Structures are given as structure tokens and as C-alpha cells.
Amino acid sequence: MILALAAFATLQAGADYDVYLLIGQSNCAGRGPMISSDTTDVIPGVYLLNNKGKVEEAIAPLNRYSNIRKDMKVQGIGLGLGFGDKMHRWTNRKVLLVQNARGGSSVRSWTPGAADGYADSAIVRARQALRFGRLKAIVWHQGETDTQMGMTTGEYVERFAKLIAYLRENLNAPDVPVVVGEIGQWEWTPMRDINRFNDTTLVEVCKAVPNCSKVSSDRLPRRFRDKPRDPHFSRQAGIELGERYAREVLPKVSSAYIAPYRDNKRAAISFTYDDGLMEHYTMVAPELEKRGFRGTFWVIGNMVGVNDTVSPRLTWDKVREMHERGHEMSSHSWSHPHLTRLSKDSLLREILMNDSAIERATGAVPRTFCYPYNESNDLVLKLTRNGRVGTRTHQVGHGQQNNKTTPDKLSAWLRDVIDQGEWGVTMTHGITRGYDKWYHPEVLWNFYDEVKAREDSLWVATFAEVAAYRTERDNTLLKVSCGHRGMTVKAKYYADKRLFHELQTLVFTLPDNVGDVRATQGGKPLTVIRQGNTARLNFEPWGKKVKIKW
Numbered sequence: 001m002i003l004a005l006a007a008f009a010t011l012q013a014g015a016d017y018d019v020y021l022l023i024g025q026s027n028c029a030g031r032g033p034m035i036s037s038d039t040t041d042v043i044p045g046v047y048l049l050n051n052k053g054k055v056e057e058a059i060a061p062l063n064r065y066s067n068i069r070k071d072m073k074v075q076g077i078g079l080g081l082g083f084g085d086k087m088h089r090w091t092n093r094k095v096l097l098v099q100n101a102r103g104g105s106s107v108r109s110w111t112p113g114a115a116d117g118y119a120d121s122a123i124v125r126a127r128q129a130l131r132f133g134r135l136k137a138i139v140w141h142q143g144e145t146d147t148q149m150g151m152t153t154g155e156y157v158e159r160f161a162k163l164i165a166y167l168r169e170n171l172n173a174p175d176v177p178v179v180v181g182e183i184g185q186w187e188w189t190p191m192r193d194i195n196r197f198n199d200t201t202l203v204e205v206c207k208a209v210p211n212c213s214k215v216s217s218d219r220l221p222r223r224f225r226d227k228p229r230d231p232h233f234s235r236q237a238g239i240e241l242g243e244r245y246a247r248e249v250l251p252k253v254s255s256a257y258i259a260p261y262r263d264n265k266r267a268a269i270s271f272t273y274d275d276g277l278m279e280h281y282t283m284v285a286p287e288l289e290k291r292g293f294r295g296t297f298w299v300i301g302n303m304v305g306v307n308d309t310v311s312p313r314l315t316w317d318k319v320r321e322m323h324e325r326g327h328e329m330s331s332h333s334w335s336h337p338h339l340t341r342l343s344k345d346s347l348l349r350e351i352l353m354n355d356s357a358i359e360r361a362t363g364a365v366p367r368t369f370c371y372p373y374n375e376s377n378d379l380v381l382k383l384t385r386n387g388r389v390g391t392r393t394h395q396v397g398h399g400q401q402n403n404k405t406t407p408d409k410l411s412a413w414l415r416d417v418i419d420q421g422e423w424g425v426t427m428t429h430g431i432t433r434g435y436d437k438w439y440h441p442e443v444l445w446n447f448y449d450e451v452k453a454r455e456d457s458l459w460v461a462t463f464a465e466v467a468a469y470r471t472e473r474d475n476t477l478l479k480v481s482c483g484h485r486g487m488t489v490k491a492k493y494y495a496d497k498r499l500f501h502e503l504q505t506l507v508f509t510l511p512d513n514v515g516d517v518r519a520t521q522g523g524k525p526l527t528v529i530r531q532g533n534t535a536r537l538n539f540e541p542w543g544k545k546v547k548i549k550w
Contacts, residue, residue, distance in 0.1 A: 030078025082242025390467025
């Protein structure tokens with residue numbers, strides 16, 4: 001033990017910061033490329049412990065003050081950026097990161113008593129930080145070196161368990177949450193070894209270490225397209241990995257927070273359909289409605305009413321009727337051109353003509369946009385995002401003619417969406433005719449049934465609803481005041497009220513043996529749903545305080 005615990009305990013008085021210890025090897029340190037603004041722009045609400053033991057505003061690279069890091073020139077963007085940003089946004093707390101990673105390090109170098117002494121180095125810096133706040137979680141991302149070395153699961157689990165026990169003891173935090181992350185899932189080393197580490201070793205780690213959980217690296221891309229043997233994540237992948245860590249840590253550290261998705265569902269799905277085909281009215285909408293779902297249908301204005309013998313299109317009457325039945329009828333441009341090849345004026349015409357036509361038919365201005373051919377550039381993104389809650393920039397194609405979709409592929413995709421806590425966006429065109437048609441449409445209807453059976457984990461909503469919810473969630477800060485008989489939650493809302501008006505789901509922790517729980521906002525009662533030692537309610541983040549009593 002490197003300091004007396006009794007002396008250390010006095011350092012925590014008057015804590016203002018939530019302290020997070022981020023340790024591991026290069027993907028924790030960050031190897032994603034930086035852009036010029038990274039080294040000048042402060043990350044709002046996020047702070048670093050510098051090499052003088054003082055707190056300063058966070059600017060990348062975040063591993064700059066590690067006392068065991070490699071050369072400064074190799075430090076880049078890693079999980080700390082996404083993690084710190086989301087933890088601040090979701091908790092409205094000042095986040096103090098103690099990032100102390102070392103590229104290429106083995107868990108052996110982190111084992112207590114090892115010659116490298118990495119565990120003691122982390123403790124020294126964490127204790128400096130704890131003069132300013134309380135340790136909320138330990139984030140660990142490491143394993144590439146030990147996977148390449150062929151370390152056994154047994155040895156890894158034993159060494160990691162000793163490390164965490166040592167950190168918890170010396171930081172006077174016996175129950176502090178620990179979160180570990182999977183390594184990159186491309187063949188930088190044999191996939192059997194990567195899968196064994198992710199699917200076996202880390203699972204055993206979380207069994208051996210109390211209050212430990214793991215996050216997935218599924219579908220996070222590598223840094224170098226032409227260097228498949230490099231184990232480092234790309235810039236965006238590092239940021240996304242950090243956000244996944246934040247989603248896992250949030251329920252462990254906050255007494256009240258906004259859920260990632262409505263009703264605290266683990267994941268979300270939006271069914272979207274391109275090109276405004278008549279089959280969407282005659283076949284898709286009825287099948288969705290049977291299951292209580294609503295879809296998003298992307299309309300091409302100059303094709304509406306065209307009685308194409310290959311793929312007949314919706315009429316404006318049908319567009320209006322589908323809107324009235326609760327489906328989202330939104331824009332796929334006026335004539336489906338390659339938007340990236342158009343001038344600014346032509347782009348604006350494509351956008352405004354379609355928006356106006358849809359508004360005339362439905363009475364509602366489209367608040368989302370779908371890119372023809374899934375093509376965009378900076379100008380296209382700028383113009384199409386103006387006045388909208390979201391645009392479709394990610395999707396998975398479902399269809400049998402071109403995408404070769406099978407029931408097994410659909411089931412596997414659904415499992416991944418739920419496991420990763422993602423927003424799954426589907427892209428479907430033709431049903432019995434047209435692009436990527438289904439030879440057996442019942443495969444799609446059966447998939448709807450499968451989704452319906454998983455509604456305990458899934459929020460199924462239109463593209464606009466999920467996009468708006470996510471933006472509001474990330475632009476709402478909560479101030480929580482807890483008392484013996486309840487809590488008060490005040491939201492600071494930064495989203496544009498003219499565009500965003502989705503109810504948010506507040507999740508809060510209940511004390512032991514609590515009886516009745518009631519909640520109001522502006523004097524109006526709110527429905528409280530209890531589950532174990534937590535409860536949730538839906539509220540207006542732009543509204544008055546939420547008062548909860550038990």
C-alpha cells in the first residue's frame with residue numbers, strides 16, 4: 001500500500017468532480033488521428049489532471065499527462081473523448097479524467113508488484129485527482145498485447161482480479177464499478193484468438209471481479225484500411241467506444257439520468273422504406289400496423305402518382321392517408337439525383353420542392369431526410385440538416401434480390417442491435433417488385449413478429465422520433481436534488497423547442513424498502529413505472545421541475 005488510507009480518506013471532503021480512472025494500453029491512450037481543432041477546442045464539462053496535480057480543461061490528446069505514456073507524438077483520439085463528453089452530458093456533472101494508459105502494455109505490467117509498476121503509477125495520479133472529487137468508475141481497455149502473446153484466460157483473469165483488488169484497496173473504493181471493453185474485431189491477429197479474448201476471457205473477468213461489466217467492440221472499424229494487422233481503432237470508432245463505455249457506466253454512478261431510449265429500452269429500431277412505392281401502402285403499412293408499429297417512408301416528389309409497371313408509386317392521397325395513420329412521410333429529394341454532383345441552387349430546389357409538396361399533402365413539414373444513393377458531402381449535409389431533427393446516414397439494407405437477406409441474417413442483426421444498445425435503422429425498397437425485392441415477403445413479416453416479441457428490450461419508432469429523442473437526450477442537463485423522502489429534478493434544455501418535442505425517460509434509483517412513489521411536473525401527475533430498486537417516468541425536458549416523493 002503506497003499511502004496510509006486514513007490520511008487519504010480526508011482528501012475527499014468537498015468533492016466537486018466525478019473522477020474516472022482510464023487505464024490500459026494504446027486503444028485506451030488513443031491512436032485515432034486528430035484534426036486541428038482537437039488540440040485547441042475544450043471539451044465542455046470535461047477536465048484532466050495535469051502533470052502538476054492540478055485540474056485543467058480537457059483538450060486532446062487526453063493521455064497527454066499519463067506518467068507512463070509513450071512519446072507524445074503517438075498520442076491521439078481514443079475512448080476518453082466520447083466517454084468524458086457523454087458522462088458530462090448525461091449526468092450534468094464535472095468530469096475529471098485520470099487517463100493513465102501505456103501503449104503495448106501487458107496485464108503483467110499492471111499486476112501489483114510488477115517491475116513496471118503501472119498500477120502504482122495509476123494510484124499516485126488517481127489520489128491526486130481525489131483531492132477534487134470522488135472516484136466513480138475504473139475504465140479498463142487492454143488485451144491486444146496479451147492476445148498476441150497467447151496468454152491463457154486463467155492467467156489473465158487472475159492478474160486482472162489482483163489489479164482491481166489492489167486499486168480498490170489503495171483508492172479506498174471497495175465497490176467502485178469496473179468496466180472492460182472488447183478488442184478490435186478484424187484480423188490483426190488470428191480471429192480465433194480475438195474471439196476467445198472477447199467472448200471467454202472478458203466474460204470470466206466479469207465473473208471473477210465484483211461489480212464488473214463489459215462493452216462490445218462489434219462493428220467498430222480499424223484505423224488503417226491498408227494495414228489490417230494494426231490493432232488500433234479509427235478516430236470515430238474510438239469516440240463510439242467511449243460512448244459505449246459511458247452507456248454502461250451511467251446507471252452505476254447516477255441517482256437519476258435520462259435513459260438512452262424511450263421507456264428505458266435497451267435499443268431502438270426504425271423501419272424505413274425508400275422511394276414511395278405503392279406496395280408500401282398496400283403491403284408494408286398494414287403489416288406494421290398489425291403489430292402496433294409505424295414506419296418511415298421516404299417519398300420522391302416527382303415520382304408520386306407515377307403508375308410505373310415495374311414499381312407503381314404512391315399517390316398524394318395515399319401519402320396523406322399514411323400520414324394520418326401515424327406513419328412518417330418524409331423526403332427522399334424531389335427527383336432522386338446524385339446530390340453530391342449538384343450546385344448549391346440545384347440542391348436547394350431538390351430539398352425545398354419536395355418539402356413543400358409533402359407539406360401540402362400532409363400538413364406537416366418533413367423533419368428528416370434520406371439521401372439518394374446514400375451519398376452526401378459537407379454541403380449536402382449542411383443544407384439537408386437545416387431545420388430537421390435528423391437525416392439518415394446509417395442503415396442496413398434488407399431485401400432478398402440484392403442484399404441476400406435470410407431469416408438467420410435478420411435474427412443475427414436484431415441480436416446485435418439489442419446486445420450493443422444501438423439504434424438499428426433498416427432500409428427496404430421493393431416488396432414483390434422493384435429494387436431488392438423479396439422472393440418471399442413472409443420472411444419480412446416474420447421478422448416483424450420477431451421484433452414484436454422483443455419489445456421488452458426494443459423501442460420501435462419512426463426515424464424522426466428516435467432521432468429527436470437522441471438529440472434531446474444529449475442536449476438536456478439534469479440538476480438532481482435528493483432528500484430523505486424524495487428528489488427534485490430540474491432540466492436545463494438546450495435543444496431547439498421549435499423542432500424537438502419528444503418526451504424523455506427519466507430513470508432514478510429508489511432507497512431500500514420504499515413504498516408508494518409519486519411524481520408530478522408542474523402540478524400534473526406523471527406515471528411512475530417501478531422495476532426493482534429503480535423507477536422511470538416520461539417527462540417534458542423543456543418543462544417545469546419534476547418532483548418525486550416516496
